[in-house]
Amino acid sequence: MKIITEPNELRNWSREQRKNGQSIGIVPTMGALHEGHSSLLEASVENNDATILTIFVNPAQFAPHEDFDTYPRTFEGDCKIAAVVGVDVVYAPNTKNMYPRNYASYVEVERLQDGLCGGTRPHFFKGVATVVAKLFNAADADRAYFGLKDGQQIAIIKRMVRDLDFGVEIVALPTVREQDGLAMSSRNKYLTDEERKRSLCISQALFRSIAQMKNGCVDSDAIIETVRANLYQVDRIDYVSIVDADEMTPVDTIERPVMLAIAVFVGETRLIDNIRFEPTATQTSAPDTLIAQEA
Amino acid sequence: MKIITEPNELRNWSREQRKNGQSIGIVPTMGALHEGHSSLLEASVENNDATILTIFVNPAQFAPHEDFDTYPRTFEGDCKIAAVVGVDVVYAPNTKNMYPRNYASYVEVERLQDGLCGGTRPHFFKGVATVVAKLFNAADADRAYFGLKDGQQIAIIKRMVRDLDFGVEIVALPTVREQDGLAMSSRNKYLTDEERKRSLCISQALFRSIAQMKNGCVDSDAIIETVRANLYQVDRIDYVSIVDADEMTPVDTIERPVMLAIAVFVGETRLIDNIRFEPTATQTSAPDTLIAQEA
Numbered sequence: 001m002k003i004i005t006e007p008n009e010l011r012n013w014s015r016e017q018r019k020n021g022q023s024i025g026i027v028p029t030m031g032a033l034h035e036g037h038s039s040l041l042e043a044s045v046e047n048n049d050a051t052i053l054t055i056f057v058n059p060a061q062f063a064p065h066e067d068f069d070t071y072p073r074t075f076e077g078d079c080k081i082a083a084v085v086g087v088d089v090v091y092a093p094n095t096k097n098m099y100p101r102n103y104a105s106y107v108e109v110e111r112l113q114d115g116l117c118g119g120t121r122p123h124f125f126k127g128v129a130t131v132v133a134k135l136f137n138a139a140d141a142d143r144a145y146f147g148l149k150d151g152q153q154i155a156i157i158k159r160m161v162r163d164l165d166f167g168v169e170i171v172a173l174p175t176v177r178e179q180d181g182l183a184m185s186s187r188n189k190y191l192t193d194e195e196r197k198r199s200l201c202i203s204q205a206l207f208r209s210i211a212q213m214k215n216g217c218v219d220s221d222a223i224i225e226t227v228r229a230n231l232y233q234v235d236r237i238d239y240v241s242i243v244d245a246d247e248m249t250p251v252d253t254i255e256r257p258v259m260l261a262i263a264v265f266v267g268e269t270r271l272i273d274n275i276r277f278e279p280t281a282t283q284t285s286a287p288d289t290l291i292a293q294e295a
Numbered sequence: 296m297k298i299i300t301e302p303n304e305l306r307n308w309s310r311e312q313r314k315n316g317q318s319i320g321i322v323p324t325m326g327a328l329h330e331g332h333s334s335l336l337e338a339s340v341e342n343n344d345a346t347i348l349t350i351f352v353n354p355a356q357f358a359p360h361e362d363f364d365t366y367p368r369t370f371e372g373d374c375k376i377a378a379v380v381g382v383d384v385v386y387a388p389n390t391k392n393m394y395p396r397n398y399a400s401y402v403e404v405e406r407l408q409d410g411l412c413g414g415t416r417p418h419f420f421k422g423v424a425t426v427v428a429k430l431f432n433a434a435d436a437d438r439a440y441f442g443l444k445d446g447q448q449i450a451i452i453k454r455m456v457r458d459l460d461f462g463v464e465i466v467a468l469p470t471v472r473e474q475d476g477l478a479m480s481s482r483n484k485y486l487t488d489e490e491r492k493r494s495l496c497i498s499q500a501l502f503r504s505i506a507q508m509k510n511g512c513v514d515s516d517a518i519i520e521t522v523r524a525n526l527y528q529v530d531r532i533d534y535v536s537i538v539d540a541d542e543m544t545p546v547d548t549i550e551r552p553v554m555l556a557i558a559v560f561v562g563e564t565r566l567i568d569n570i571r572f573e574p575t576a577t578q579t580s581a582p583d584t585l586i587a588q589e590a
Contacts, residue, residue: 007460015462018313102542104406105424105458110399129400130459137460140435163400164425165302165432167310247397 001082002089007098007138010052010091014140022049026141026168028132031055032072032186033081036176040145043173045086052139053082054091056098061127072189091139098134107133107164109156112248116152116261117272120238128153129160136166144168149175149183151259151274155248175273177203183273190269198233199266205230206275209260213277218254231264238263238270245276254279296377297384302393302433305347305386309435317344321436321463323427326350327367327481328376331471335440338468340381347434348377349386351393356422367484386434393429402428402459404451407543411447411556412567415533423448424455431461439463444470444478446554446569450543470568472498478568485564493528494561500525501570504555508572513549526559533558533565540571549574 004010017024025044029037044051055078062068075092082090106126113125136144146154154172161170176184181203182196191199205227212223220242227240243250245257254277261274299305312319320339324332339346350373357363370387377385401421408420431439441449449467456465471479476498477491486494500522507518515537522535538545540552549572556569 008462011460011462015313018310019316021314100457102454103458105402105404105455107400107402107459110401112399134458134460137432137462140462159397160400162395163398163429164402165306165429167303167306167432167435 001079001087003079004089004091005093005097007093007134010089010138011140013089014052014138017050018140023143024048024050024052024139024141025143025145026052026054026135026139027145028054028056028135029078030057030071030186031078032074032189033078034176034184034186034188036147036149036184038081038085039173039176040147041082041085041087043171044143044145047171048141048143050088051086052089052091052141053078053087054135054139056091056093056131056135058098058127058131059095060099060130061124063121063123066121067187067190072186091135098131106130107160109160109163112152112156112159115243115248115250116239116241117263118152120263125152125156129156132157133160133164133166136161136168141168143171145171145173147175148172148276149185149273151261151276152248155246155259159246181207183271185271187269187271191266195267195269199271201231201233202262202264202271202273206260206262206273210275210277213254213279218279220250220252220254220258223254223260227260227262231262234264234266236265238265245278296374296382298374299384299386300388300392302388302429305384305433306435308384309347309433312345313435318438319343319345319347319434319436320438320440321347321349321430321434322382322440323349323351323430324373325352325366325481326373327369327484328373329471329479329481329483331442331444331479333376333380334468334471335442336377336380336382338466339438339440342466343436343438345383346381347384347386347436348373348382349388349430349434351386351388351426351430353393353422353426354390355394355425356419358416358418361416362482362485367481386430393426401425402455404455404458407447407451407454410538410543410545411534411536412558413447415558420447420451424451427452428455428459428461431456431463436463438466440466440468442470443467443571444480444568446556446571447543450541450554454541476502478566480566482564482566486561490562490564494566496526496528497557497559497566497568501555501557501568505570505572508549508574513574515545515547515549515553518549518555522555522557526557529559529561531560533560540573 025048027040057071107129108126118125158170209223209227224240242260245259257278259276263272320343322335402424403421413420453465504518504522519535537555540554552573554571558567
């Protein structure tokens with residue numbers, strides 16, 4: 001397994017693979033790998049001739065008051081996991097290589113970046129889109145793997161790839177959860193035992209809301225109200241939103257694919273989770289009935 | 296010579312070339328080719344195995360009141376020129392392929408995009424950087440050719456390529472001029488005979504300023520004043536600026552490489568021109584002398 005730290009070195013490696021007709025998968029991460037990341041790496045190794053794992057804690061997506069300095073860095077352990085899964089290259093650039101002197105260029109995905117995490121973390125998705133564009137340019141991969149836990153990120157990267165004519169297929173894989181339902185996250189390490197227990201209500205609130213939607217409830221406000229009530233064990237709710245699954249814009253009536261997204265603080269730790277829901281034909285008839293009644 | 300209109304088709308063609316070990320040059324244009332463009336195409340054909348000419352009048356870089364609708368479109372003539380020079384692919388996407396429904400993604404090169412043409416044409420370079428990023432992604436070229444006439448554009452694209460880790464070398468070629476000195480431009484077609492004559496003062500003002508700088512004048516304000524006086528035949532001066540050749544920020548004292556840039560209106564037609572100047576060791580000693588005198 002090769003460790004690469006320079007964008008040009010990665011590009012030269014990728015071009016060599018391509019010349020030999022090898023397909024390339026890339027898994028962009030900030031390191032501190034957990035089973036969610038492993039599932040992405042395994043999928044990439046299975047479906048591509050070569051796999052790049054990128055490890056870069058990206059300063060451009062952290063605000064000054066956020067956890068850039070304390071974000072868990074476990075490079076050696078990450079490399080061991082990567083080697084076991086069968087990764088070919090670990091791309092771990094340093095900040096100076098990624099943001100050289102007089103750095104000026106940014107990618108933004110307008111509208112999609114504004115709500116949810118973008119609402120409470122301004123510039124977050126500007127940092128994400130920019131660094132992912134850089135990774136895509138240097139790696140020239142066929143496929144890139146992301147977890148659906150970062151639901152807004154997936155929507156933004158998919159749109160960026162389509163809009164800017166990147167030649168990479170975005171593969172979105174299901175959120176991997178602990179046995180009790182908590183979504184895996186590198187930030188779970190911040191939680192005390194007591195906070196860890198209280199965090200359980202996040203996934204439970206999501207699962208209950210899915211049951212509510214499956215039972216035919218199409219009213220976003222009603223569902224959001226139930227979710228908020230079920231989040232009574234967290235310390236602060238950042239947002240609970242139901243948005244169009246592609247456009248990331250709030251939805252009043254659930255009649256097309258939506259994402260129900262949650263961000264909360266448990267102690268000092270900010271945790272996010274989400275679930276996607278696509279109404280069936282029977283369920284989508286409900287809003288028409290509602291409209292008919294209102295008219 | 297192949298005509299391609301879809302980003303994916305261009306990418307597939309480029310990947311095929313790369314697999315065969317062929318190098319690719321790209322010459323992005325808005326069509327209405329003149330000898331300036333030809334010089335770029337010739338350089339690309341000479342230095343690469345395959346050359347892509349792109350022709351796309353990019354709506355994202357025109358403001359509503361500007362000349363998007365009337366911009367000269369001479370596709371058949373352009374293709375004839377391309378065929379003679381030895382171009383392999385003309386990439387002529389339509390607007391729907393370039394900016395599909397719900398388009399949201401833009402590239403910006405902060406600071407460098409703010410002054411000069413960016414000052415009087417806001418969003419212009421956002422449109423330019425975005426479309427060039429799209430062309431680079433779809434073409435995956437080794438080298439891209441631009442004319443130095445669009446001096447700020449070159450600086451912005453070079454910075455974008457460095458910052459976003461594009462794997463393309465930017466080749467900047469000298470401005471091609473009419474025999475009397477007027478910089479070649481597709482917009483010269485707009486000029487009446489009388490306006491064409493008056494436009495001559497633009498290049499003459501530039502040439503005289505170079506003489507002034509070579510004679511040791513390092514004071515930007517003094518040079519700008521002379522240039523403005525020499526532009527007496529134009530109808531309106533948009534700007535006359537001396538900026539750092541890389542950062543595009545105004546320079547008071549000429550002690551490093553600079554660009555002297557002009558934008559004017561002759562009749563309704565907006566014309567730009569510029570010239571680069573690098574002070575020699577003798578000349579750079581001048582500002583020190585000045586500072587010493589002031590102290």
